Every structure is written in C-alpha cells, then in structure tokens.
Amino acid sequence: MFESVKFEHHLDKADFKALEPSLREDLLNAQFQLIDQKRRSLLVLIHGPDGSGKGGVLNRLYGWLDVRKVQTLTFDMPCAEEDRPPMWKYWRELPPFGQIGVMLGSWYHAPLCRRALGEMGRADFISALQEIQRFEAMLHSEGVSLLKIWLYLDDEEARRRLKALTKGAWQRPVVREWAELGGAGARKRLYEASEEAARATSTEIAPWHVVPAADVDYRDAMAGSLLLETLRAIAAEPEPAPQPLPPNPTRVPGALPPFSILSTLDLSQSLTPAEYEAQLAREQNRITRLTNSPAFGRAGLVVAFEGSDAAGKSSTIMRLRRALDPQRFRVHPIAAPTDEERARPYLWRFWRHIPQHGRTVIFDRSWYGRVLVERVEGLCGPDDWGRAYGEINDFEDQVSQAGYVVVKFWLAISEAEQARRFEERESIAYKRFKLTPEDWRNRGKWPLYDAAVTEMVDRTSTRTAPWVLVEAEDKHFARVKVLRTIADRLEAALG
Amino acid sequence: MFESVKFEHHLDKADFKALEPSLREDLLNAQFQLIDQKRRSLLVLIHGPDGSGKGGVLNRLYGWLDVRKVQTLTFDMPCAEEDRPPMWKYWRELPPFGQIGVMLGSWYHAPLCRRALGEMGRADFISALQEIQRFEAMLHSEGVSLLKIWLYLDDEEARRRLKALTKGAWQRPVVREWAELGGAGARKRLYEASEEAARATSTEIAPWHVVPAADVDYRDAMAGSLLLETLRAIAAEPEPAPQPLPPNPTRVPGALPPFSILSTLDLSQSLTPAEYEAQLAREQNRITRLTNSPAFGRAGLVVAFEGSDAAGKSSTIMRLRRALDPQRFRVHPIAAPTDEERARPYLWRFWRHIPQHGRTVIFDRSWYGRVLVERVEGLCGPDDWGRAYGEINDFEDQVSQAGYVVVKFWLAISEAEQARRFEERESIAYKRFKLTPEDWRNRGKWPLYDAAVTEMVDRTSTRTAPWVLVEAEDKHFARVKVLRTIADRLEAALG
Incomplete structure (x- = not known):
C-alpha cells in the first residue's frame, strides 16, 4: 500500500507556480457546481503522522477554494472519553449538501490509536474497520462523498519533523500525541495498523489516496488534483430519477399469502x-x-x-x-x-x-x-x-x-x-x-x-x-x- | 405581591370536572392559532418552591395541549458552573415560532439562588434583575411571548411537602436543593428575594402571575386560564405591516452635514x-x-x-x-x-x-x-x-x-x-x-x-x-x- 510512495516525489517551485493558477480556477469552478447542485456534500479526510503537513494541506486548500462553503471539522484528541456515543460527534458536524468539510481527525483515529497502544486486539480492530466501511457506504448512499488522503512520510523524516515542531510555539497539541505514540514500538504498530486500515477501507466509493508528503509543493498539488477529480466526479453524476410510486411494497413477490x-x-x-x-x-x-x-x-x-x-x-x-x-x-x-x-x-x-x-x-x-x-x-x-x-x-x-x-x-x-x-x-x-x-x-x-x-x-x-x-x-x-x-x-x- | 394569595383558594372537584372540557377545547383552539400563524413562540415559566407542584402543572398542561408542539425546557441545577456564557443554554433551547416551551428553571434561578445563599449582594441582585428585564423585552420584540407563573405556597406547607417528597423515590433532584436552601434562614431570604424579583420584573409585556398552589385543582385551572388568556392575546395581535423601505437611513435628520x-x-x-x-x-x-x-x-x-x-x-x-x-x-x-x-x-x-x-x-x-x-x-x-x-x-x-x-x-x-x-x-x-x-x-x-x-x-x-x-x-x-x-x-x- 505504501510501497510506491517511498520513492522520491518532487515538484519544482517553478513548475508549481506555473500549474497553480489553472488548478485554482478549475477547483473553484468544480466547487461552484457542488454548491449550485446542492445534491451532495464532500468530506475530505486528511490523515498522516504529525509533521506530515495536515495543517499545511488544509491551509493551501483554503487558499484555493471559496472558503465560505468550506468547514474545518476537528475533534478532540483520539483517546479522550466522551459522554455520548462515539459516532455522535461526527454526525453532529456533517456539513449540509453543497459544502465541503475538511476533517483533521476522523473515525479512524480512535481504532488506530487504540490498536497502536496495544489496547485493542486484532479481531476487534478488524471489526472496527468493517463498521467504518459500512458507515462510509451509508454516507455515500445518503449524499455525502468522501475523499480520503493519507500523507505518507517515512519514519525517520517523521521523527525529525516532530522534534522540530515541539521546539516551536505549537506545544500543546503535538506533545500529547508524542507522549502517547512517540515510542518506537508504538510508532511501528501505528504504521502497521495504518497500512491495514488503508487496505481494508479502500472501497470503490471511498478509496484511500496515499500522497508522498516530503515535498510540500508536490504534496499540495497532489491533494488539489485529487480534490478536483472528486468534485468533477460528483458533478458528473446523473441527476437522480424522480421516485416512482412502488407498485408493490413487499420486496419478494411470491405465491404464498403474505405472513402478517x-x-x-x-x-x-x-x-x-x-x-x-x-x-x-x-x-x-x-x-x-x-x-x-x-x-x-x-x-x-x-x-x-x-x-x-x-x-x-x-x-x-x-x-x-x-x-x-x-x-x-x-x-x-x-x-x-x-x-x-x-x-x-x-x-x-x-x-x-x-x-x-x-x-x-x-x-x-x-x-x-x-x-x-x-x-x-x-x-x-x-x-x-x-x-x-x-x-x-x-x-x-x-x-x-x-x-x-x-x-x-x-x-x-x-x-x-x-x-x-x-x-x-x-x-x-x-x-x-x-x-x-x-x-x-x-x-x-x-x-x-x-x-x-x-x-x-x-x-x-x-x-x-x-x-x-x-x-x-x-x-x-x-x-x-x-x-x-x-x-x-x-x-x-x-x- | 404575595399578600392576596395567602387567603384560601379552593375549587371543588365537581366544579373542576365541569369546567375542564371547555377549558381544554378552548386551549386547543388557541394553540392551533399559534401553530398556524407561526409568528410567535410562547415560553411558560413555572416557578415556585419545591413541592408547590411545578411538575403537576406541567403534566396537566400536557394533558390539555397538542403535545407535539410543546417542549419541556429544563436546565441543570441553578448553581452549577458551566463552560459557556450563562445565557447560552437558554438561547439554545428556544423553541421555534408556533411552539410552546414550558420551562422548569429559568434565568431567574441563578440570581435567586445566589442571593438566598448570601453569595450575591443587593446591588448585584438588582442589576441582574435589570438584565433579565432587558432580555425579556428583547425576546418579546423578537417574537417570543412570555407567561410567568409563580406558584405560591406558605412556608409551613412547603416544608411539609418537601419532607414528604424526600421520602419517596424522587430522591435525587430534591435533596440537592434541600441541602442548599433547606435551612430556615436561606428559605426566608429566598422568599424575600423572590418577592423582590417578582416585583422588579413584572413588566407590561411579561408580568408575573402569582397562583395559590395549595389546592391542586384550583392551581391547575388557574394556570390553564392564564395560558388561554395569553394564547388569545397573541392570536389577536395585528399582522405586522410589510416593511417600507426607509426613505433615509439616518435616524436624526438635521441641517448639519452628516459626520462620517x-x-x-x-x-x-x-x-x-x-x-x-x-x-x-x-x-x-x-x-x-x-x-x-x-x-x-x-x-x-x-x-x-x-x-x-x-x-x-x-x-x-x-x-x-x-x-x-x-x-x-x-x-x-x-x-x-x-x-x-x-x-x-x-x-x-x-x-x-x-x-x-x-x-x-x-x-x-x-x-x-x-x-x-x-x-x-x-x-x-x-x-x-x-x-x-x-x-x-x-x-x-x-x-x-x-x-x-x-x-x-x-x-x-x-x-x-x-x-x-x-x-x-x-x-x-x-x-x-x-x-x-x-x-x-x-x-x-x-x-x-x-x-x-x-x-x-x-x-x-x-x-x-x-x-x-x-x-x-x-x-x-x-x-x-x-x-x-x-x-x-x-x-x-x-x-
């Protein structure tokens, strides 16, 4: 899953500058179709280790889109306990049709985190992934499209960036994850669990896209292209046919008199x-x-x-x-x-x-x-x-x-x-x-x-x-x- | 304020039974006008000492109205700290136009409770009441009518009922208030503060109605009649005129050139x-x-x-x-x-x-x-x-x-x-x-x-x-x- 991205991916500054204006224009036009059609909303999930630039991608997308119809959806740290069913907070934040929600943290966070910390066995982990798959299928059927981006950084580079980050002003959110998942053993398990999750939940309606994150411009251009592709696919969906009255509400017609x-x-x-x-x-x-x-x-x-x-x-x-x-x-x-x-x-x-x-x-x-x-x-x-x-x-x-x-x-x-x-x-x-x-x-x-x-x-x-x-x-x-x-x-x- | 209600008020069971069907029909018709017009909502505030029958009045009103357009609005105990501005929870619960919200506990609770417990001086208390008055005036101007009912019980009777209550299954919510406000000194201060609050906040648009609560049928018939009166007054309000375009947006016309x-x-x-x-x-x-x-x-x-x-x-x-x-x-x-x-x-x-x-x-x-x-x-x-x-x-x-x-x-x-x-x-x-x-x-x-x-x-x-x-x-x-x-x-x- 993560093999092909380990090679170097790079985009020259000049190439990026040349590409940006038309990408930006195309993205806006595609976003306006989403807004005008109001048939679907789009959730963009951005995952990856701390330091891989989730916030950076977010900021770049905000620079390109009409931000009045984009919401950032964030959730408290993955392992925190809550006073309502775990899925409640994701439901609550669903943006209305016509809008884009960019998620930092999602329903993948808790199982990944618990698995990496050894709190969850493999069978429970698989079952959690299956639940997620059904949840995403439901969202898709009900008008919510998904774009799932996995920012890939090799372990050496991830550790280096995290260290640099913890020196700056951004101490609060990083240090907590660092303490919980910073150990080499937990990081390795997180990597393995992530690969398993990405494989198990890459469905036709919501595949994972692994994006090499070492080069910033490459990373952002890639994320932008994926978003453009997704928006265009949504716009191209045929208008749903008006609902015909069902001729017979029983699903399985048969010779037997219906049981009541x-x-x-x-x-x-x-x-x-x-x-x-x-x-x-x-x-x-x-x-x-x-x-x-x-x-x-x-x-x-x-x-x-x-x-x-x-x-x-x-x-x-x-x-x-x-x-x-x-x-x-x-x-x-x-x-x-x-x-x-x-x-x-x-x-x-x-x-x-x-x-x-x-x-x-x-x-x-x-x-x-x-x-x-x-x-x-x-x-x-x-x-x-x-x-x-x-x-x-x-x-x-x-x-x-x-x-x-x-x-x-x-x-x-x-x-x-x-x-x-x-x-x-x-x-x-x-x-x-x-x-x-x-x-x-x-x-x-x-x-x-x-x-x-x-x-x-x-x-x-x-x-x-x-x-x-x-x-x-x-x-x-x-x-x-x-x-x-x-x-x-x-x-x-x-x- | 509470003087006239100290005399005995009583309604015979038979009289109540005779009166109930027509009151009920009138209430429903008046409620349907509220629902159809969708111009205003109505908040019914029910106050009174524990044991005065706030829940009893609530249940009776629920028996009379179309409950699908009535909401009970309740709030946590008066003195609890919160993680948002104190008024937020009241705003959040406002029912939409066309509906009735019955409130047990309201913006009066915190100042009354703090005053009775000696945590709030008189000047702050008066200023809190003034804030409430402005808040209620705003609600009224913005389409929310208020019916404020104060259930009156003399101190002797209130103590007797509270004791009976704490013996039953309803232990949790009562005992907490009992512990905080059960002492004779605090109860006396609560009584005085209540009278002052009722006086200071009985405005033309939202007067307090003091209802003697010792006799259950009298109490409920009275509450029902007040509700009917309020609903009828709302229905009789003239339709608002369509907004004319303002000829001049400056409020004070004058000879001086306008300052910018x-x-x-x-x-x-x-x-x-x-x-x-x-x-x-x-x-x-x-x-x-x-x-x-x-x-x-x-x-x-x-x-x-x-x-x-x-x-x-x-x-x-x-x-x-x-x-x-x-x-x-x-x-x-x-x-x-x-x-x-x-x-x-x-x-x-x-x-x-x-x-x-x-x-x-x-x-x-x-x-x-x-x-x-x-x-x-x-x-x-x-x-x-x-x-x-x-x-x-x-x-x-x-x-x-x-x-x-x-x-x-x-x-x-x-x-x-x-x-x-x-x-x-x-x-x-x-x-x-x-x-x-x-x-x-x-x-x-x-x-x-x-x-x-x-x-x-x-x-x-x-x-x-x-x-x-x-x-x-x-x-x-x-x-x-x-x-x-x-x-x-x-x-x-x-x-």
Whole structure:
C-alpha cells in the first residue's frame, strides 16, 4: 500500500507556480457546481503522522477554494472519553449538501490509536474497520462523498519533523500525541495498523489516496488534483430519477399469502381498572427508581414509539413521562424535516437528539418512518428503504454499545378498534384535532402497513434492540406492558 | 405581591370536572392559532418552591395541549458552573415560532439562588434583575411571548411537602436543593428575594402571575386560564405591516452635514514587504502562544469582521487562521439564515456558535448585519434596527462577562481602491467568483453605509468590546493591525 510512495516525489517551485493558477480556477469552478447542485456534500479526510503537513494541506486548500462553503471539522484528541456515543460527534458536524468539510481527525483515529497502544486486539480492530466501511457506504448512499488522503512520510523524516515542531510555539497539541505514540514500538504498530486500515477501507466509493508528503509543493498539488477529480466526479453524476410510486411494497413477490406478524397478537388481553391502577403505579415507581440510580448516570434510555394511528402512543408517553425526572428527559415528535435536516443524511435528525449519558429521549414516531410511511407512500425508492434496515441496525447498535438502553414499541390495534377511536375523536371536541381526513384515507393502506411492519420486525429486531409488539386494543393493558418492558430492560442493563 | 394569595383558594372537584372540557377545547383552539400563524413562540415559566407542584402543572398542561408542539425546557441545577456564557443554554433551547416551551428553571434561578445563599449582594441582585428585564423585552420584540407563573405556597406547607417528597423515590433532584436552601434562614431570604424579583420584573409585556398552589385543582385551572388568556392575546395581535423601505437611513435628520467616522481615517498608512513579513510572523507567534496558554482555557476569543466589499476580510482571516490551533477554532461566514434560524429571535444564530471556553470563533460578517445591510437595504424596519444596538451591547456584554475576549473590526478602504480591486477581481479567473453584479450596485449606497457605520460605532463601541477601525487601503498594514490588536487584547485579558 505504501510501497510506491517511498520513492522520491518532487515538484519544482517553478513548475508549481506555473500549474497553480489553472488548478485554482478549475477547483473553484468544480466547487461552484457542488454548491449550485446542492445534491451532495464532500468530506475530505486528511490523515498522516504529525509533521506530515495536515495543517499545511488544509491551509493551501483554503487558499484555493471559496472558503465560505468550506468547514474545518476537528475533534478532540483520539483517546479522550466522551459522554455520548462515539459516532455522535461526527454526525453532529456533517456539513449540509453543497459544502465541503475538511476533517483533521476522523473515525479512524480512535481504532488506530487504540490498536497502536496495544489496547485493542486484532479481531476487534478488524471489526472496527468493517463498521467504518459500512458507515462510509451509508454516507455515500445518503449524499455525502468522501475523499480520503493519507500523507505518507517515512519514519525517520517523521521523527525529525516532530522534534522540530515541539521546539516551536505549537506545544500543546503535538506533545500529547508524542507522549502517547512517540515510542518506537508504538510508532511501528501505528504504521502497521495504518497500512491495514488503508487496505481494508479502500472501497470503490471511498478509496484511500496515499500522497508522498516530503515535498510540500508536490504534496499540495497532489491533494488539489485529487480534490478536483472528486468534485468533477460528483458533478458528473446523473441527476437522480424522480421516485416512482412502488407498485408493490413487499420486496419478494411470491405465491404464498403474505405472513402478517401483527395477526399473531392476542388483542383480547386486558386489565381491570384495579389491576391497571396498581400495576401502573408499580412500574412507574420502578422506572423512577432505576432512572435515578447512579448506574443510570453511565447509561441512558432511548425509546421509540411506532404504531397505527390512534393506537395510543401519546397517552402511553404521558404515563411514561410521569415516571421521569423532567430535568432529564425529552420527547421528540417526528414531523416533517427542517431544511437543515433535509440537507443531510436521513439519520442526522435522530442522531442530533441522542442525549448525554444519564438522560432519556422518547421519540414519538422515529427513524422507522423510512421503512413504514416513506415506503408505503412511495416517498423514497426501494433502494433507499431497502438499505435502511441495515443502517438502522448499525445506528441502534452504536447507541447500545455506548451503554444506552434502546427500546422500541409497535402499538397494535385492530381495524375495527381504530374505526371506533376515530369516531370517538370526531365526537369529542378536544380530541378532534387528533384526526385528519388523511387518517381516514390511510385506513385503505392497512395491508401495505401490515407487510411493512412484518418485514421491519424481521429485519431490525436485534438482540440489543428487540421489537416489542404491544397489544393495544385495551389501552390499560398496553400502557402497563410498555412501562413494564422499559423497567425490565433497565433492570437487566443496570444490573 | 404575595399578600392576596395567602387567603384560601379552593375549587371543588365537581366544579373542576365541569369546567375542564371547555377549558381544554378552548386551549386547543388557541394553540392551533399559534401553530398556524407561526409568528410567535410562547415560553411558560413555572416557578415556585419545591413541592408547590411545578411538575403537576406541567403534566396537566400536557394533558390539555397538542403535545407535539410543546417542549419541556429544563436546565441543570441553578448553581452549577458551566463552560459557556450563562445565557447560552437558554438561547439554545428556544423553541421555534408556533411552539410552546414550558420551562422548569429559568434565568431567574441563578440570581435567586445566589442571593438566598448570601453569595450575591443587593446591588448585584438588582442589576441582574435589570438584565433579565432587558432580555425579556428583547425576546418579546423578537417574537417570543412570555407567561410567568409563580406558584405560591406558605412556608409551613412547603416544608411539609418537601419532607414528604424526600421520602419517596424522587430522591435525587430534591435533596440537592434541600441541602442548599433547606435551612430556615436561606428559605426566608429566598422568599424575600423572590418577592423582590417578582416585583422588579413584572413588566407590561411579561408580568408575573402569582397562583395559590395549595389546592391542586384550583392551581391547575388557574394556570390553564392564564395560558388561554395569553394564547388569545397573541392570536389577536395585528399582522405586522410589510416593511417600507426607509426613505433615509439616518435616524436624526438635521441641517448639519452628516459626520462620517470613516473619513477621519488615515488610509495612507502602509508597511514595506520586509516590515510586513517580520511583523506578521511576530503577531502570529504571539497569538499562537497566548491561545495555547493555560489561562486561555478559562477564557475564549470571539472575533467579528465587518467592512466594505473587497476590503480584505477573507485574506485577513486566512492569516489569523494560521496562528490558531485548527482543533480549537471555527470560522462562520454569515449568509442567509436557515429556516430553523428564521423561526427564532435574530441573535439565535450567533449564540448557537458561541464556543466552549478555550476556543475561538471568527465571524465573517456578524450580528451587525442588522444595523448595516438590513438597515440600508430596508430588510427590517427602523424599530428593529433601532433597538438592535442595545440588544447587541447586551449580547456582547454577556459573552465578555463570561471571560471571552470580544474583538470587532471594520476594514475600511476608499471608494477608488474598491473600484480598483473589483476590476482586479474581474481580470483574474480565480478571483472572479468573489465579485457579483450586486457588488457594483452596492457602490451607489456608499454614503448610506457611511452613515450606518458611524452610528453603529457610536452606539456599540463599548469598554469591553470596542470597535477597531482598520485602515485597509494597504492590505499588509491592515493584516498586521488586526493581528496585533487581537494579541494585545488577549495579553491584557489573560494577564
């Protein structure tokens, strides 16, 4: 991987000066296409040992581009602990479509650093690289292009430069890495891990480009050319075709009658008022106690509510709300995305609401919208909702791995019960707002939702985040089941 | 203030049940007007001693409203230290127009708590209340209405309830306040401070409503009625008239020829290339050293660049950029607001970028847009830009008080020099993007900008955040002056 760059690469000052104006003009024109099209954003990852000139490349690119549409994305030092899932900080910083983000430090940093320091075994390292590969594939599908540049410097030269650097005014950031990774053993392991990472994550959509960094002008001209190439490739992508309405939302057509997981539920289950009062209070107390325990301060709770219209999501959330400390939870009803949300990958608007440890977030409808309403209504194409299952599993897995308990509910009622509740809503003044003509229309799509729910549960019910189907024909039964599930899950997780 | 509520207030269960359905329906209808009009948001502040039922009122309101457009805004405990200016967290949480935010804990908490604990003298307390009054007036002018409810409980009853509370499962949040403010002396001081605060901040646009809290149904019915009244008052506000273009942007017409502060600058100042190289490097080194010092970790740097088109803002920022650790600074070019920004008070989009301590943020154009381009182009009315001076001073003062160094520059060139630079931009391919036909058109407004700048400097050059006018006819001179000013200000602040 790093073999061919070990030969000397050099560009004469005069040659560079001759080349620069047209490179600059071409880059600007290509950047304006990105800005005007607003279809994609571009992340430029610049990696390399300290002293290889990451900051230098950054400054040169800033001199060439329209900087008003470029952001530098930086993150704290690689090994620092955080109070949110590790991927949260990268999601938060994603620039909107039309813009370029230049990253110093990225999702490669933590695994490389931990591997070099011997804190991570090879199997875990490989698995981390695979996660990265899936993450980058998701970004690419969702409108974020990647240009990954690896600045190569041989070890002797890298050490020499680092020493020179630590003598200057730039003491703070360098010395810390120097202390951690400065030893010859760790540097060797970092080199090996880097080569392995570059190989494993050089995919078709996001290959690594190794750039010899010893000669400054060569390095920068190379980086500029790669950027130009990437921008031109983005501009040349064909305009996406308008989404056709899917003729049939089930993915695998067949002769067998479709299986409906919802039809297996026993909707007759119910509680008497006395049972309800007693059990509701008990589960609320359990949740209060568990979410106030010290162990919860290192965990967190993420709850997603889905279900048919009028299945009782809001009233269930209200009972859950009463068990929680208002200082430490939020409810997010999911409505139409804002323009800041529309200009980024789909999951961005959920990641932005993932709270600190020790807190709870409740989603009233959730990221499953893509495989439910967007699928059934044809708001996105089969490609989009088809790959959403895997992306959602990765998302929930990352949140779970960070210690959060992820609980998701489907509240199920029968068609007849829904009709009854709609009519009730029409007849009571202060409930009328909950019903729109669209709700009545959606009833015609019941079989489509049935199929979508079945596939959703099949494909996204995981060990860390299993689906809980809630028999909601009797509201009291449903509320207690939801609260008890949350309490049980918290108890199991907090030990 | 609290006298009349000491008598018994009571509502029979039956009366409450009779009243509730119509109150609920009225509330919903009024809320829908807020949602549909999207002109204003409403913050409901609920204050009162622990045990007075703040959470109870909150839950009842949630039972009555369309909760999808209501957010609970909570903040950490009153006396906790923070890593950003104290007002930042309130700004961050402002709901968009059309929504209701219910606040448990607010900007009243810290001064009340500090006053009750004897950490704050009376003069400082009064001055904190005045700041709050100005802040609330700004919110009101900028589309945020306020409903402030004070739940009253006599001391005997409050103590009894608090004791009962600490026995239950809700141990964590209560016990901390109890420990801090539970003593009879502190409670008495809290009561006195509360009364003083309620009196001092009961303004016409945001009066306090004291609600007797001993009887739960009375308390909630009262809170609901106040909310209904407030929502109806908002709905009844006349539609704002479309903004007329101001006939004359100077506020005080008179016989004297207008004074131009920019005309007093000596634009002939310049540096030789050798002076420039040496001085630029020196100032960059100073800034690097100062922003890497431990003292800077408890401070921060906020820089705003304004100036004529082509005065050299971008190229100056580039020289500043090179002196800063890329891990710890951001540049924000100010362009058209996003819809999330448009749905909130003007200063929100600047507050959201105020960084943690130890970091730098550079604004390429800034919050002064309101009194410059928006004023001159008639994008907002004289009322809006007229009150912006005071609001901006408060904003900068709050940031400065939190330890940040606030530096603001106007880069000045002559009309002739601007024409020369525009022509240069036209002739060089990679500079052409910096010039639009609008830039040429804007030259006709030179005298209007001249007057706007003069008034801006007069009214917003403060001791903590003075304006620095930069003679930018010679780019080298300008860059060194900017960097030296920043280094000097940092040196003075960090000691």
